Amino acid sequence: MRKMTAIFFAAVLSISLAACENFLDEPGSNTAPSSESLPSQEISVLEEASSSGQDEEVDRENILVAYFSWADNAILAEDVDAVASPSVIAPGNVQELAGWVQEETGGDLFAIRVTEPYPSDWDECLARANQERGDQARPVLQEQVENLEQYDTVFLGYPNWWYGVPMALLTFLEENDLSGKRVYLFCSHGTGGLSNSVEIITEAIPNATISNNIFDCYEEEASSSQGDIQSWVAELGYTSVPEREEKTxxxxxxxxxxxxxxxxxxxxxxxxxxxxxxxxxxxxxxxxxxxxxxxxxxxxxxxxxxxxxxxxxxxxxxxxxxxxxxxxxxxxxxxxxxxxxxxxxxxxxxxxxxxxxxxxxxx
Ligand SMILES: Cc1cc2nc3c(=O)[nH]c(=O)nc-3n(C[C@H](O)[C@H](O)[C@H](O)COP(=O)(O)O)c2cc1C
Missing domain, CATH: 2.40.100.20 (Cyclophilin)
Known part of the structure; x- marks a missing residue:
């Protein structure tokens, strides 16, 4: 199913490159940006974040794991013909990644949910997401993070949507001020990699410190990425308390x-x-x-x-x-x-x- 959606999406992309102006800002933007391709100001923010980064172990009382995933933003169809009609599948890729990040860090999990769910049908979801992107929409969210000020570290997860981020992620970033917080990004995507998502997020939260150590995985590899998430989180210095206690x-x-x-x-x-x-x-x-x-x-x-x-x-x-x-x-x-x-x-x-x-x- 994932493979099929990937192939399907790649096909849609290649058709849309020629046919749909709204689909791409620029040709070739469906490849992950290297750090060289980031504007210099962003590079300095990111590098600063990494050098002031974590060492051994960090306080985990103050971690928020916020994420957006299609699967918990759609009405899940029971009897979908997965071959004829690609459709959303639970758990979502980013939802799974977020669960593992939460397990590792002991942080609080927050699912970004819109009030008006997306279609569970792939084509229809693509169309609505593209419309929202064209309109620079800010879909309304169901709820806000409580006591945001208690968190100084935020793991922010999202799928690549239309070479960027779901517009609901921008609603989230505008309604929840992450200024001064340390932010770690994780993303699942199709063949487009991170595309422009990092730039979009950096622009949306200029006063947050975004680490350049970003976790991303191809959609088909998301469900087998628990070990990679564990290594990433450990690399950032977040060894979970239970794990440490079990060890010693x-x-x-x-x-x-x-x-x-x-x-x-x-x-x-x-x-x-x-x-x-x-x-x-x-x-x-x-x-x-x-x-x-x-x-x-x-x-x-x-x-x-x-x-x-x-x-x-x-x-x-x-x-x-x-x-x-x-x-x-x-x-x-x-x-x-x-x-x-x-x-x-x-x-x-x-x-x-x-x-x-x-x-x-x-x-
Ligand atoms: C509306 C929509 C737009 C997407 N746009 C892109 C894209 O531009 N580039 C890409 O690589 N993948 C794209 N994808 C694929 C998702 O990023 C990928 O399947 C991701 O793993 C989904 O995570 P989720 O299950 O948590 O939503 C898109 C998926 C959807 C539903």
Whole structure:
């Protein structure tokens, strides 16, 4: 069905190139723009966005995932003859992508819905969308985002419609002021790629910071794009909380040297996660004071969401000012810079004897 609509759309495009002035602003605009083809002012906005972009992990309380998809803007026909009459199919491509973005980021999902649904028939939908485009219409939306000010990051999803965006997306952008917000675009399209959509959106929200890391996928590949969405969202620095907790909580860490092994159980902190991401490691263990064995992981750990160490002997901790991981075999005083990574599970009596080169790995 998707394939057929793609072929059909390509055929419509080639006929319309010659026949319909309204269809295209310019010949060849049905190819995705490269960054070179963007006006220079837009490039600087986009590049600035990417360099000020995300690092490791970001607050996900303030994310909105807003999207438009034909499938939830049409009356779905039950018994459609898919061969003779191409028609809308649920879930929509962008709807599916948006669901995965939401799952990954934990953001709030908002479907942009018009009050007057589009025809579920392909030809009729194309015709109405084209009419709206020609008229520069602003279709009325069913509802607005509540408390828009609480969001500072918006993932904005849309299909390519007539080399640009559905006009309802522009209604949305005019009614919901995204100025000052960080915006990530994701798009599903036919053979036209992103076409002019990025320029249109950039023009509509000049005061938002639009990342140039845009996710787009061909319509036939949308339904198998969950992994790609996960990678994209992770690349932007949005690792979901549940995923992180699943990864670290109760994960065991082995510290081995010679014939000996000590096992720790990690907590679900961001610092434990940062340590896990650097494993396996083989490093030199050092003595510190009379109650600690320490080692230095190659990279600093992220302590943003990590409790202060308080567990006494057997604690695995991180001393942020020096960037060393500490294995306590005696009591210690609490310290606001000393963060807890986990607790010993076995081999407690061996910690004091640890020496030389140790290998740390997830057990
Ligand atoms: C009214 C309409 C216009 C479209 N115009 C284009 C276009 O200009 N270029 C393109 O590549 N795809 C175009 N498409 C195809 C959609 O972008 C593509 O099928 C997308 O995956 C649909 O996502 P959705 O299912 O979430 O609506 C159009 C589709 C429709 C319904």
């Amino acid at each position: 909580a109760g994960t065991q860490l082995s510290v081995a040297w010679g014939e000996n092994q000590v096992i720790y159980s990690l907590n679900d902190s961001s610092a434990a996660q940062s340590l896990l991401e650097q494993l396996p490691l083989t490093v030199a263990v050092e003595d510190y004071s009379t109650n600690e064995k320490i080692f230095y992981p190659p990279q600093e750990l992220d302590t943003s969401d990590t409790p202060i160490a308080s567990g006494g002997a057997g604690t695995l901790a991180y001393y942020a000012p020096w960037g060393d991981v500490v294995m306590f075999y005696g009591d210690y005083n609490e310290n606001p810079s000393l963060f807890e990574l986990g607790q010993i599970v076995s081999g407690e009596e061996l910690v004091a004897q640890m020496s030389g080169s140790i290998t740390i790995a997830a057990a």
